Amino acid sequence: MQNITLFGDSLFNGYRNHHDTTLITAGLQQILGANFYVNNISQSGATTADGLKRLSLVDEDSDLVVLEFGTNDAASTWGIPSNLYAQNLQKLITAIGAARMIIIGPAYPNPDNSTIMQYYSNESLTCYNQVAQTVAAEHNIPFVDLIANFKHLPNISSYYQADGQHFTTKGNTVLINLVATAINKKLVH
Template structure:
């Protein structure tokens, strides 16, 4: 059986198997070497993610059951402001950091050799958030700000450093692109195809840095180029 790569996060992960999504790009990239397994939950924060870990992921089995890698992509909902219309999703910054530590600790106890990759929340286009509300917004103010998202992104990067794991600082990376609010975000929060491509490229680079690449992973069955046309079935004997 092929090894697995889990992608775990909120709606930006849940939507990632759509057309041009970063999860779909990962699945295509590793199509003959690993199964990319989607575990995305729209609207979830790290507090809720901790509550469902045992329901979402299998219990530890043998070493062969351990996934190659897990991406942990939370923070966009934690960073909702506590006095705005999505306050029920808000998680204080200090708790967000603690929750990330707890999620990582759970995975490392279950699968000590699995590589964990953190992804920070993206930047926020506040004007666009006012145009695409997901809940009633009687205050007429964005439920997220780019400043708050930046604080949670910085905390995510800090947790990764404390734990010794790679991280994609999406908040910083995305804002280097011209007109990033429209180019990378379709509603001030969720990703366009350009934004998805940025996430994919960064994830591939970080995984390669820790030794997970197409070159390092075996294909699960013979490639057509390796099959002898004069005796095709011989290739499947070993």
């Protein structure tokens, strides 16, 4: 059995109606099947700095750790500078081990939601996404570009809850399928 650890923020927690859910964990478990065990140690609101404080929760026996940070890191009021984001990603990779990782880039907030977009700019999101992509490439870690996969979806608001940041069932389905594809590509040769 392959042991998969999801390690990220509220996106991996399937955040809905002000509560974490098991939507992402259960959705991935269903797609991946009985030969996989999906464990989720994500923390809503977390940045990479928070992830570093929670490294002890990463199971040493995990065959794969799917790292999903960056959206909160890129926020203008509660985030961290991009150079610290890069340093934190490097520290997480060193601690976990590049050979057993997938990196998910920052999410793309609903561009039609002015409430959430006051905390993000396209320039900032592009910068943090590039940081994650570059760090992943330096370590030969598969990278999932959420921004590229969400940015051009038709009727984009239908993929987001009213807060503009967390996904609806439709958005979570896209996320789950992207992550499942990356896991299968990495572990099933």
